[in-house]
Amino acid sequence: EIVLTQSPGTLSLSPGERATLSCRASQSVSSSYLAWYQQKPGQAPRLLIYGASSRATGIPDRFSGSGSGTDFTLTISRLEPEDFAVYYCQQYGSSPPPTFGQGTRLEIK
Amino acid sequence: EVQLVESGGGLVQPGRSLRLSCAASGFTFDDYAMHWVRQAPGKGLEWVSGISWNSGSIGYADSVKGRFTISRDNAKNSLYLQMNSLRAEDTALYYCAKDVAGAFHWYFDLWGRGTLVTVSS
Numbered sequence: 001e002i003v004l005t006q007s008p009g010t011l012s013l014s015p016g017e018r019a020t021l022s023c024r025a026s027q028s029v030s031s032s033y034l035a036w037y038q039q040k041p042g043q044a045p046r047l048l049i050y051g052a053s054s055r056a057t058g059i060p061d062r063f064s065g066s067g068s069g070t071d072f073t074l075t076i077s078r079l080e081p082e083d084f085a086v087y088y089c090q091q092y093g094s095s096p097p098p099t100f101g102q103g104t105r106l107e108i109k
Numbered sequence: 110e111v112q113l114v115e116s117g118g119g120l121v122q123p124g125r126s127l128r129l130s131c132a133a134s135g136f137t138f139d140d141y142a143m144h145w146v147r148q149a150p151g152k153g154l155e156w157v158s159g160i161s162w163n164s165g166s167i168g169y170a171d172s173v174k175g176r177f178t179i180s181r182d183n184a185k186n187s188l189y190l191q192m193n194s195l196r197a198e199d200t201a202l203y204y205c206a207k208d209v210a211g212a213f214h215w216y217f218d219l220w221g222r223g224t225l226v227t228v229s230s
Binding site for chain 1: 153154155156159168169170171204209213214215216217218220221222223
């Protein structure tokens, strides 16, 4: 089972700033089968990115994903107030089971 | 409206059973594989089980194998999770999640709001 480690655990930034979230896998994720989700308090997760870099339907272009192998990054180019949430990465190249990282909390500074 | 609505959660004693349901609407249910994903209080996400569009392929996390059974009724646009021999560590918010295809692609583009299962005496 592939273990995903996200860093930092908490990221404190201001609206308008750039956010960079990291996801590292314990072994290579085949075919860059990595997704990112956003979860706000009391809400279900929302798919942002799949295939490491493809935006899901309706996701603003300020969200971008990159990386391959064991190192992946989610970048939010210019933070909006609604972007403050918890972000999870998930690998699905070695499934079952698909596995999730422990999450990065993005909070307002 | 495209949505998934879970139900059936509640407080149950260790060793007892519970059946979760997920009602799908707004999309062609039998075109997609479906999954259950859970989130323990204050914790991250854990995939629990998945079922292909025609129930031909089914998978379980090791933590629930032999105790949980996933099923679907395409005529009723519904997904189910029968949970037996429940343990305290099964306490979580259980989400129903839609795969992006009929066979497993293993990532999820629509989630419900979840139903809470609490296992405690």
